[in-house]
Amino acid sequence: xxEKRITVVAxxxxxxxxxxxxxxxxxxxxxxxxxxxxxTVNPYFRAADSAAxxxxxxxxxxxxEFANTNVDIPTLPPEIASVFAxxxxxxxxxxxxxxxxxxxxxxxxxxxxxxxxxxxxxKYRPLISDPGDAVALMREIESYxxxxxxxxxxxxxxxAETTRFDVEASLPYAAEVSRLSGLPVxxxxxxxxxxxxRSAGSVLVMAGHTKKLF
Amino acid sequence: xxxxxxxxxxxxxxxAIASGCLYYFGYPxxxxxxxxxxxxxxxxxxxxxxxxxxSEIAAINMVLGASASGTRAMTSSSSPGISLKxxxxxxxxxxxxxxxxxxxxxxxxxxxxxxxSQADYYQATKAYGHGDMHLIxxxxxxxxxxxxxxxxxxxxxxxxxxxxxxxxxxxxxxMMEPVDFSERRRREIPPKTWAxxxxxxxxxxxxxxxxxxxxxxxxxxxxxRFERYRKIEAEEVRYEEYMTEDADxxxxxxxxxxxxxxxxxxxxxxxxxxxxxxxxITLWPFPSARILELADTAKAFLSVELSMGQMVSDVKLACxxxxxxxxxxxxxxxxxAPGDVARKLAEMAREQM
Numbered sequence: 001x002x003e004k005r006i007t008v009v010a011x012x013x014x015x016x017x018x019x020x021x022x023x024x025x026x027x028x029x030x031x032x033x034x035x036x037x038x039x040t041v042n043p044y045f046r047a048a049d050s051a052a053x054x055x056x057x058x059x060x061x062x063x064x065e066f067a068n069t070n071v072d073i074p075t076l077p078p079e080i081a082s083v084f085a086x087x088x089x090x091x092x093x094x095x096x097x098x099x100x101x102x103x104x105x106x107x108x109x110x111x112x113x114x115x116x117x118x119x120x121x122x123k124y125r126p127l128i129s130d131p132g133d134a135v136a137l138m139r140e141i142e143s144y145x146x147x148x149x150x151x152x153x154x155x156x157x158x159x160a161e162t163t164r165f166d167v168e169a170s171l172p173y174a175a176e177v178s179r180l181s182g183l184p185v186x187x188x189x190x191x192x193x194x195x196x197x198r199s200a201g202s203v204l205v206m207a208g209h210t211k212k213l214f
Numbered sequence: 215x216x217x218x219x220x221x222x223x224x225x226x227x228x229x230a231i232a233s234g235c236l237y238y239f240g241y242p243x244x245x246x247x248x249x250x251x252x253x254x255x256x257x258x259x260x261x262x263x264x265x266x267x268x269s270e271i272a273a274i275n276m277v278l279g280a281s282a283s284g285t286r287a288m289t290s291s292s293s294p295g296i297s298l299k300x301x302x303x304x305x306x307x308x309x310x311x312x313x314x315x316x317x318x319x320x321x322x323x324x325x326x327x328x329x330x331s332q333a334d335y336y337q338a339t340k341a342y343g344h345g346d347m348h349l350i351x352x353x354x355x356x357x358x359x360x361x362x363x364x365x366x367x368x369x370x371x372x373x374x375x376x377x378x379x380x381x382x383x384x385x386x387x388x389m390m391e392p393v394d395f396s397e398r399r400r401r402e403i404p405p406k407t408w409a410x411x412x413x414x415x416x417x418x419x420x421x422x423x424x425x426x427x428x429x430x431x432x433x434x435x436x437x438x439r440f441e442r443y444r445k446i447e448a449e450e451v452r453y454e455e456y457m458t459e460d461a462d463x464x465x466x467x468x469x470x471x472x473x474x475x476x477x478x479x480x481x482x483x484x485x486x487x488x489x490x491x492x493x494x495i496t497l498w499p500f501p502s503a504r505i506l507e508l509a510d511t512a513k514a515f516l517s518v519e520l521s522m523g524q525m526v527s528d529v530k531l532a533c534x535x536x537x538x539x540x541x542x543x544x545x546x547x548x549x550x551a552p553g554d555v556a557r558k559l560a561e562m563a564r565e566q567m
Contacts (some may be wrong), residue, residue, distance in 0.1 A: 013248075014221055014390055043244050043328050070327030072244050076412065097273045098403055124219040126228065126394070127255060158219050158392040214386055214473040 004116040006083075006090045009153075010141055011120035012128045013041065013096020016155040020120055020189050022050045023206040033089040034060040035065060040074030041099035057117040060088065063150060075142035076102060076211065083107040094145070103145040108210045110147060119149045121177055123156040131176035138181060144174065152178050153209035154200075162190075168197040184189040220393050221362040222386040223248035226316055227256065229364035230288050232395055235314070235347040236262035237280040239273040239523035241295060241404050245384035246318035249290045272297040274302030274315070281311040282422040284409025285367055290316035292384070293334050294325060303377055304343025307366050308424025310439070312371030314364065316380040318387035319520075321547040329547025330384035330478040332469055335523035338381045339528070340497045348434050348443050349496040350450065355510075357391035362398050363495070369401040370450065374442050375408075381497060383520065385470040386551060399409040452495040453504060457483065461490030462496040463562055467518040468494050470549065475518050478555035487563045497525070501558070509533040513566055518555055519543040 009021040018102055025035035037047040037053055044056070047054075048067035055061055062083070064075045083090045084106075092110075094100050103110075119138050121128060128134040156170030167190055178185050187202040196203045221229070227249045230238065238257060240250040250266065252284045257264035267273035273289045280287035290492035291299060296317045306313050319334050338351045348371050354450035360382060367378040410420045426432040456476055458464055467475040472493040479489045492508065494501050505515070514537055523541040530539045543556040544550045 011342065014219065014224075019455065042388075044330075045390075069322070070329065072328050080525045124217070126218045126224070127252075129218065153371065158217055159390055161217070208422055213389070213470065214477045 004114050006092065006110055006113050006115035008092045008094060008110065008115055008147065009120060010094040010100050010103065010117060010145065011117055012122070012125055012137055013099070013128070014125055015096070015120045015122040015128070016068040016157060016189070017096065017120045018045070018047050018093050019153055019206055020153055020190065020204070021091050021120070022047055022054065022091070022209045023189070023204060025054060025091045026057050028089045028091070029059045031089055031109060032087070033091065034062060034083050034086070036062045036080055036090060036092045036103050037064060038076070038092050039095040039099060040076070040102045041095035043072070044068070045210055047093045050209045053209070054183050066110045074102070076105065080106065084113055097141065098144050099175050100141045100145040102146060107146045109203065115147070116150045118151050118153045120153045120155050121174060122171040124158050124166070131173060132181055135180045149181070149183060151184050152181065154185055154188040162195055164195050164197060167195055168200070169198060171200055217392045217394050218401065219403045220357055220389055221248055221388060221390050222250045222354070222382060224366045224387070225357050225360040226290070226380065226382070227252035227394050228395065229361035230338065230368070231256055231260055231262065233286065233365045233368040233462065234287050235368060236288040237277070238262070238264045238491065239267050239287070239289050239293065240264070240466060241267050241273050241408035242530050243292045244314065245320055245330070245387050246290050247314065248387070253268050256299065257408065258391055267398045274299040276333045278302060278306055278309065278311060279287040279312050281306065281313050282309070282410050284406040284411045284499060287386060288316065290315040290318065292314045292320045293322045293331065296334065300343050301556045304345055305351070305424050306377045307347045307349070308345065310375040311377070312375055314367045314371055314375040314380065315377055316382065319383045321545070324551050327547040330470060330520060331547060332383055332471060333524070333545060334381065334393060335497065335519065335521060335524040337425045338379050339500070342379065346440070348498055350374070350446060351381050352379050353495060353497050354380065354386060355469050355493060357386065357389065358393050360386060361393050361395060362512045365398045365400070369403065371543070372403045372406070373401065374446055374549055376442070378488055381469070383425070383469050388549050437511065447499040448565040450496060451499045451501050452504070453501040454493045454495060456491040456493070458490035459506060460488055461511070462513045462566060463490070463559055464512040465489060465516045465517055465518055465555070465559070466494065466505070466525065467491065468497060468525070471518050471520055474550055474552050477552035478559060481552060481556045482563070486561070489559050500528050500532065502528070505529060505532035506534060509536045512537060514562055515539045516562060518550070520549060521545050556566055
């Protein structure tokens, strides 16, 4: 996974992009990685929640100054510009849906460095549970960001209630999104090895990175 | 329909559509904007209307108009926006119109903050508008309940001809959990003979209005409404209990605070402290009778809220000073951790020995 130096993680909000992005950055920590929290939409649950964990693992975490505060204004830290000049492996965690507009700011730099852009899907999210709707949103996000997706990540889950069977039941869905879009399913991602589907090709087993309130 | 994974805000929107709500009028504000976003995407597909009004005040008055025509209508906002709607809410009450109003609370006063809060409890249960009035106030504590109570809210609104408030908080609005939309029982809805929906000269025309010319007529209309309120108090109180049977300390909490408290109760039980949780689902009518019953067996009550202490006064009133009622809370957008509540419970248990 991750031949290109820049990996952009984007998709429908609530599909699980942040957990995938944080997990990829942690996986690449040994090689020197950066996680860029580019979410200008989500007020609460976001990569900024994992900043301490990322930094402890040696990942450079670039977090908007006002994330998780009461400042309800999107900001992009100037530090982001540094990732295009450094040799690190960069993961962009992009805001959902039209939140991808923030990505367009860096389009020229991202294209010149070379990138892969992963479209995270979750069959159990109602607005993209139809493969046709999922691909329509994919095209919208491409027009917001002015970048093209290169692959699909099947992150289908029902939160804490997810079973291996739920993940296995999502494989035909991911295959249909792949067929309609003409892009490969790069991997299936699950929280916890017990949920890993049998015979799903490449699987990314992740830890849960969503902030726990109770 | 199989289970889906949703944000609490989305669950409210989808449940409203599933309940036959065809008119949504809103104005964006964090942390409830997903309701508007979801409605904007889904309403056109079901033949309904999602309209972003020019202000919160416009939105609530559009709800009044839509409701007067006999359709199901909803608006939503977060704390500061709800304050703007309060005049319209009072007009809905005075016009005996059903409506569903969602408040996904954030920190106040003023512009306050965008993090979760429960500090609009007094506003919701005592004074959402001017005049002699009550509103049914429902407090969901899971994403599933965001859906089921929204359906329930539309039914209650139509049955009792009153606005119903969903008093949620930013945490439940933003967090994601699985939801099943096939569960809810539907209630029988009386025909809307009062609606101003056109009749082709077939009957006397209906008037929807909150202005009555004679004080005696106004008094009578208010007394009639209060008869309905007595019926709501007798028949619609809802709450959930967790380990209260033998509890020495009964925690009272709603919404996200109840989720935190449930974990705290389980934790202190493991240490031999007999705690339990009473979670009001209806904040008005308040489960006062059940709290008074629990005062027979409990030694003390603890109200836990995301505020400086508001519901605590209703708990005190309910138990009629027979037991001490303490308070623990965080405010301004801070959510207490289960450990914080557990420490407070341990402290109370030590005092009882």
